[in-house]
Amino acid sequence: MDRNLFENVQPFLAVAEHLSFTHAAAILGVTPTAISQAIRNLEQRHGVLLFQRTTRRVSLTEAGEHLYQALRQSAEEVQNAFAGLHDFSTRPTGTLRLTFTPLVMDMLIEPILPTFTKACPDVKLELSVSEGIVDIIADNFDAGIRLGAAIEKDMIAVKLSPELSWAVYGSPAYFQDHPRPQKPEDLLDHHAIHYRFVKSGMLHHWQFTRDKRDFTVAIPGAMTVNDRRSMLALAKRGLGLAYMSHAETHDAVLQGQLEPVLGKFITPEPGLYLYFPERSQSQPKLRAFIDIAVKYCNSPAFTGRFHE
Template sequence: MGRQNPFDGLAEFLAVASRNSVRKAALDLEVTPGAVSQALQKLERRLGTPLFHRTTRRISLTEAGEALLAEVGPAAQAIEASLDQASGSANEPSGTLKLIVERLAVPFVIEPLLPEFSAAWPKVKVDITVSNRHHDFVAAGYDAGIIIGPYIAQDMIAVRLSPHFHWAVFGSPDYFHKHGRPMIPADLAKHNCIRFRRPEKGDIYRWEFLENGQNVSIEPTGPVTVNDGELMQRLAARGQGLIYSSTYHASHRVAAGQLEPVLLDYSPGTDGLYLYFTKAAQAQPKLRVFIDACSELRRSSMD
């Protein structure tokens, strides 16, 4: 036989004690008067004492009922207040927002967004892992990630954060003045290329092109190899060699006249940065406000 629930009948007891009426208590509890009377009778049998004086016209507490109300009433109010507080916390953005972000997103999304976001939602702590490897997204407990579109799993919800961008080769005006411009991907064999070693995999990133309808992949050659995209661009801007990057990542240096794109006609297609998350995670208030902040950042950047 199952253990008796110690709270059985207490809600009915408190309601009747508050309203001095079984009928009014039943209306408050949205049950029938018979259900209230039955619950009270079971409680009284369990306690072995009557809790109410009953007449055809009125109902009032017995001495035992008054003693029980004095003990249970404040506790019930404390429980109700705790539940209200918990409900409020559930709807208020708080806790730790755990993110894994593509390195490309750091200067374009995280740096401009984070100060205002933290100021607006001080109860939300942000834990950011910068990485291009997102394969353990769910297992690692991340709430959301930011990555280049084609790498997002199909069961994720994705929100675009950047304009569509292309992949191209970039060099400084000084480099092109001294060494000329490659006209086709095969020309790269005659140029100094700054090679990029992917930090998470340790391999050399191959430069991808679309030539005569065919995908072409070239492993660049050159005396310098780095594993940091920002360093790669800085070296290229100083004329060290050519790099392979996105028009989005290089946009600031292109606008400043430090880098120029070539081989755009051979770009393999368009990409974009996306915020992604599971359908279940979307319900979290801390993630909802971050999604809103990212969307606002994108709107302002597109104006």
């Protein structure tokens, strides 16, 4: 596009609307001489006469009238387009794109969606549910929700949950056939359901702490999955032990489907955080979501999932 295409259009529209160089100059805050020069430049650039001028009167030529009618409609559309930006800065509107894990979908997003959609009817939601780490800037997300340890340092992070406590979980049926491990080394005589990270392809190591020393135990495993919901389901069926957080297993423990062991040997991790780039924090749609999410995350229905 010609970068000089819109040069002198505003002075032309002002003179054409009021048929007065003096009035146009007053509206635009410049001198009548500046307006005259702008019109002269526009006429010379396009090789047509746009105004007829006498000492008493200013009128549009046929070419000037044609240009005015065409530009006036376009100018109104441009003005309306900029006026529409006001909504984006003052009330929740537009599309809110979020990324989070299946666990977050189950225990946070689903419960608050009715409240959010009622409070923000003009916001469309695009929700990406993924186990893997996501670059929210490169992938054009407004915000993400992940464990604190996985968040880049240049993001603004809002804490949503307490620390995440972990344990090794097995079903009552599994523990009927296998002795309960009393220490991490006992796991060498058990069967593990391993988890493989989606993005890196690495196995999740079962890490423990004793006497302020961290160590891992390589547990034999007949199964490996890259989906934590599947790992939970397999553990409930008694097919092996799973290394999982209390938040993931809360319902299964309450229902007697899983039992925790070795939790005292596992150091809690930073909890869940909602994170976003600094440029996003002024968006009303995101501020509204944060307010609703934080309110729910302070309720017993949410915080209770993080404790045995």
